[in-house]
Amino acid sequence: MKNTDTFSVYDLHGGATYSTINTVYESRLLMWSAFVFQGGDELSKLRYNLVSFSGGKDSTAMLLGMIERKMPIDCILFSDTGLEFPDMYDHINKVAERENITITRIKYKFSFEYLLIDHRMKCRNCNKIKQGFSWPGIRTRWCTSRLKNLPRERFLRPLREKYEVYEYVGIAADELYRLDRKTNQNPYHIHPLIEWGMTESDCLKYCYECGYDWNGLYEHFHRVSCWCCPLQSIAELRKLYKHYPELWQKLKEWDSRTWREFRFDYNVQQLEQRFIYENERLSNGLSITGRDFYREMRSRINGGITNEKNS
Ligand code: SF4
Numbered sequence: 001m002k003n004t005d006t007f008s009v010y011d012l013h014g015g016a017t018y019s020t021i022n023t024v025y026e027s028r029l030l031m032w033s034a035f036v037f038q039g040g041d042e043l044s045k046l047r048y049n050l051v052s053f054s055g056g057k058d059s060t061a062m063l064l065g066m067i068e069r070k071m072p073i074d075c076i077l078f079s080d081t082g083l084e085f086p087d088m089y090d091h092i093n094k095v096a097e098r099e100n101i102t103i104t105r106i107k108y109k110f111s112f113e114y115l116l117i118d119h120r121m122k123c124r125n126c127n128k129i130k131q132g133f134s135w136p137g138i139r140t141r142w143c144t145s146r147l148k149n150l151p152r153e154r155f156l157r158p159l160r161e162k163y164e165v166y167e168y169v170g171i172a173a174d175e176l177y178r179l180d181r182k183t184n185q186n187p188y189h190i191h192p193l194i195e196w197g198m199t200e201s202d203c204l205k206y207c208y209e210c211g212y213d214w215n216g217l218y219e220h221f222h223r224v225s226c227w228c229c230p231l232q233s234i235a236e237l238r239k240l241y242k243h244y245p246e247l248w249q250k251l252k253e254w255d256s257r258t259w260r261e262f263r264f265d266y267n268v269q270q271l272e273q274r275f276i277y278e279n280e281r282l283s284n285g286l287s288i289t290g291r292d293f294y295r296e297m298r299s300r301i302n303g304g305i306t307n308e309k310n311s
Helices: 003-008 057-068 086-099 112-118 142-162 176-180 192-196 200-209 214-220 234-243 245-256 268-283 291-300
Strands: 016-021 036-039 042-052 075-080 103-108 120-122 129-131 163-168
Touching (some): 057 086, 057 192, 075 142, 086 103, 103 142, 112 142, 142 163, 234 245, 234 268, 268 291
Parallel strands (some): 042 075, 042 163, 075 103
Antiparallel strands (some): 016 103, 036 042
């Protein structure tokens, strides 16, 4: 069965586009595994097995484990925010090619950059026109809803009308606390990694053993998410500054074109000044913690820093 045929019936207009990674359509794995549930005498919906795939170590380990166990898979779904590290996109393409599978990529019609900087909208409180949503914050994660949830729901809605859609979600065995979240208490969600007892480090080890190394991305980051997320810790931003200078330049450029502060304690320029100062101190054998450090750093970046909790 050709997967192009499978998905072309879904209308994603008004907010999302989709494409498939991998030109191999006659996949051995993507079979219509649907089986029939009997509800009394009535025939009920067919089962549809959908793998939520982010490209990270946990969902990759889950996918590889499912393939190894020959579990039925009808769709491998990747919600693309456009904000993955380039190494992550390379990894996703590599998985598709090496495993000979089709990965369905869904994407919102507007880019993060456009929504951040250029999208015009009316402010609910003051009725003025605002230019761009600007940086997301803890209570304003517009990017999660627009770039991840919306296209995903638009993709899933018609499928759910037709099938019992079961989603395979890559929550590791040492992340049980995540099951307490409302979004993870869906009876249609299945958590194979928990069933298999695979922790986060088991997942990474298994992926490495299978030949996937993300070009070293996990040597820098324990968890990988959108590279430009202002909700990252200072430690992660420091790694972005150090190891991904091109992305850092892009971050600075976006920050200079939008109206909300990148973080409540630093803008991107100030973060850069901090990291430069840290490097100076480290090369002189001085500590980058403690009162001396913060006093001098504050004076260098010209005030405005009020909290150092995330250092
Ligand atoms: S990780 Fe950060 S930037 Fe990415 S969608 Fe979530 S809040 Fe937005």
